[in-house]
């Protein structure tokens with residue numbers, strides 16, 4: 107039986123980053139992954155493939171702006187979805203290959219098979235060929251991630267009534283895609299197919315899409331997506347989803363009890379994700395799983411069994427790849443006797459639509475609920491030279507700062523390149539910057555980043571220069 111200092115179960119961004127950091131710190135490390143491809147949800151059926159399709163469909167939708175830029179195209183431009191999806195898969199395969207390279211480079215032993223606890227220091231690995239192997243570990247990190255959730259009355263056939271996984275490899279552009287759930291994943295995939303020519307309808311139970319983010323962002327995103335042709339049915343509770351041949355009927359009821367029926371040829375169920383521990387046999391090690399299926403951990407990501415830790419989507423907190431990565435690093439460093447720290451308030455959230463949406467820190471709703479006095483400064487992208495040059499005029503940056511100390515408490519933005527721009531806000535907040543600090547930093551001209559400076563000026567005595 108082989109034995110290791112650390113064994114990690116699951117090779118998503120939490121697990122593989124934990125493995126690399128453990129190896130860097132001198133631990134004899136192994137990782138167990140039940141699928142042949144490393145990288146977990148994020149690399150295989152999450153972040154990377156969705157961004158590949160968003161990029162391809164964005165190129166296609168840019169055709170609408172060719173004429174205004176003086177680009178004349180003769181002949182038909184059309185989508186070859188099969189090729190687009192093959193390209194996406196090539197990007198995934200290459201990225202997954204990169205993780206394998208990193209495992210080899212760092213001398214991490216990779217086991218392919220389902221990992222199940224035998225006890226708190228032994229794990230059985232059930233392999234695809236029916237054989238099994240047992241490994242011993244001083245420390246174990248559970249990084250088994252999450253799977254799509256469903257509503258109890260919906261029967262997913264994965265053909266017409268699908269999850270995000272199937273939506274990443276559809277055989278055709280839907281005529282009408284009905285999306286159940288207006289969260290990040292549904293909206294991103296909705297925009298992919300909207301751009302490719304589908305009619306897209308989003309049914310959301312709450313009164314707005316991307317409900318976890320600042321209300322101003324969901325309002326602006328709704329406005330822009332409506333302009334692009336997406337239809338929204340917010341405050342609608344889905345009551346039934348029935349397939350009849352190639353038609354899927356989604357019935358939903360609004361708050362007044364009125365019923366609508368949307369007939370699509372695909373229904374994408376994107377109602378969140380659930381922590382995944384199936385087959386792990388956590389009870390054999392005595393590890394506590396909460397009623398909601400999460401592995402319970404303390405502030406050091408340690409379970410109730412001292413040598414077993416858990417990270418990423420399978421524990422509390424935002425289900426995001428970079429959160430999982432930070433946690434993977436943190437556990438490795440704790441095991442090495444270091445004292446790392448994660449500020450969960452400063453984990454940014456991003457929606458990769460175009461315009462992109464990004465945020466960090468507290469929303470206005472949260473500050474109001476907590477009774478914290480704050481000031482807000484906003485700046486619209488349309489007032490920026492760079493936005494005008496490129497024609498990306500939608501959106502704004504909003505900075506929320508403490509009314510007395512001027513410390514930045516939250517930054518919320520929607521517009522071109524916000525997924526990258528938010529890094530400045532995270533850095534500033536990590537260093538406890540005031541709005542005035544940001545307003546006094548030189549930002550290159552012309553850039554979208556100037557909106558950060560202008561919003562900071564707006565938040566400090568309404569001093570924005572270009573509005």
Ligand code: FAD
Pocket residue numbers: 115116117118119120121138139140141145146147148149151152153154156219220221222249250251252270291382383384385386417418419420425426427428429430458
């Ligand atoms: P996972 O990535 O889920 O990996 C867990 C791994 O564990 C899997 O490979 C699984 O096979 C393996 N496993 C499970 N049980 C066992 C077992 N018993 N034995 C062996 N192996 C096991 N996040 C972002 O930050 N940015 C994005 O743009 C983004 N886009 C997304 C788009 C989509 C469509 C989806 C679905 C998700 C997206 N996410 C995004 C979320 C992101 O994918 C997850 O937050 C992230 O993958 C979580 O990482 P993890 O390591 O905790 O788990």
